[in-house]
Amino acid sequence: MVSPSMSNADLANAATQALNAGDAARARQAFEALTERAQNDLGAWLGLAYACRALGDMTAMLTAVEMALSIDPRNIRALIMKADDLSARGEDRAAAGEYRAALRQVQPNMQIPPDLMRELHRAKTASDRYASQFESHLRGALQSAGLGDDTKGARVEEALDILLGKKQAYVSAPLNFYFPELASVQFWERAQFDWLPEIEAASDIIRKELLGVLGDESVFTPYVEADTSPKDRDHGGLLGSSDWSAFFLVKNGSPIEENIARCPKTYEVISKAPLANIPNNSPSILFSKLTPRTRIPPHTGRMNTRLICHLPMIIPSDCAIRVGNHTRPWTMGEALVFDDSIEHEAWNDSDETRVVLIFDVWRPDLSSFEREMISSVFQAIDAYSA
Numbered sequence: 001m002v003s004p005s006m007s008n009a010d011l012a013n014a015a016t017q018a019l020n021a022g023d024a025a026r027a028r029q030a031f032e033a034l035t036e037r038a039q040n041d042l043g044a045w046l047g048l049a050y051a052c053r054a055l056g057d058m059t060a061m062l063t064a065v066e067m068a069l070s071i072d073p074r075n076i077r078a079l080i081m082k083a084d085d086l087s088a089r090g091e092d093r094a095a096a097g098e099y100r101a102a103l104r105q106v107q108p109n110m111q112i113p114p115d116l117m118r119e120l121h122r123a124k125t126a127s128d129r130y131a132s133q134f135e136s137h138l139r140g141a142l143q144s145a146g147l148g149d150d151t152k153g154a155r156v157e158e159a160l161d162i163l164l165g166k167k168q169a170y171v172s173a174p175l176n177f178y179f180p181e182l183a184s185v186q187f188w189e190r191a192q193f194d195w196l197p198e199i200e201a202a203s204d205i206i207r208k209e210l211l212g213v214l215g216d217e218s219v220f221t222p223y224v225e226a227d228t229s230p231k232d233r234d235h236g237g238l239l240g241s242s243d244w245s246a247f248f249l250v251k252n253g254s255p256i257e258e259n260i261a262r263c264p265k266t267y268e269v270i271s272k273a274p275l276a277n278i279p280n281n282s283p284s285i286l287f288s289k290l291t292p293r294t295r296i297p298p299h300t301g302r303m304n305t306r307l308i309c310h311l312p313m314i315i316p317s318d319c320a321i322r323v324g325n326h327t328r329p330w331t332m333g334e335a336l337v338f339d340d341s342i343e344h345e346a347w348n349d350s351d352e353t354r355v356v357l358i359f360d361v362w363r364p365d366l367s368s369f370e371r372e373m374i375s376s377v378f379q380a381i382d383a384y385s386a
Contacts, residue, residue, distance in 0.1 A: 016051040042071045049081055058085055076102045080119050096130035099123040135164050158325060170324030174341035177303040186324035188307060188337040195273055196335055202269045203333050206357060207313050209263040210287055213247055220245040220289055236297035243294040250285040253278060276306040276362045278375045280382050283360045290354045295347040301340035305366060305374050310336040311357040316350035330356060
């Protein structure tokens, strides 16, 4: 009999024993009592779910699992048991979703018991198998529709990879200012900028001026400065570090005359670009130096109304930049143009220093009125803050 004095664990045991004995009525009574009293007892529901599974009562197991998930929707054990139940009923796609949900809960440095590690490995195997089956079905359907070879466009392939869970969808997420209805393009094609070839052609001239200042370490300052960074961010250990440093010709819209005097041709060439002129904010023109074995952690820029240009200057091997889903190395003589309001990171895994020239330009899809408005908005913000 179910007694009011029984603990949640006792009720779970009573339900298990009743199931084992084939006493459905007593099991249901224990279940109902547990439902009333153990609304927030996750351990009791998980224990009961495991017991029911061991006894082969999948209906009772699923009831206990759903109760556990109502308490903790991200519980790994409950998600895997729910996926197992869906798989057993032939609902493969739904099962794959639950397996993926369980796998997403695993965080770096999480302490995982050996038994749960085995469950996660099984979930990963099942998830991969279902994903492979779905991909085969999807691509077969496209092939049957006569679209097999025509789906090799970069955007279509990325859309399929996102659908299949191989990649994630990256969108513009600026820290401070978001302008609506602008496309989230990760890397822009160089051919879209008719002013870029003249700058690329000046690479040797710019590099010569860079070499003239590289020997003077005092002119390079930490890219992430302690007095301007939020207190709770150390930027992967690069806060105030010379591992990621910069020599600015223009910083946040303010020219640094003594530095321009050391690199006059660089300043002259870059000034021909449609720089994102916002007083006290942009553009910035700088040589960015990354020391050997240094990685810039994933981050996003302040606004989505500009694009960032990288002109390679000194590029050892094992250096690259990732923007969203796309990773590209720097190639001498060719600029990279990207939207820094999309998550990006960079690294120098070589034993030599990497240097690129960085400057920011207006997005070409902004009208002259919109550019003027954006500049005025930031000036008004600065005036209000002052």
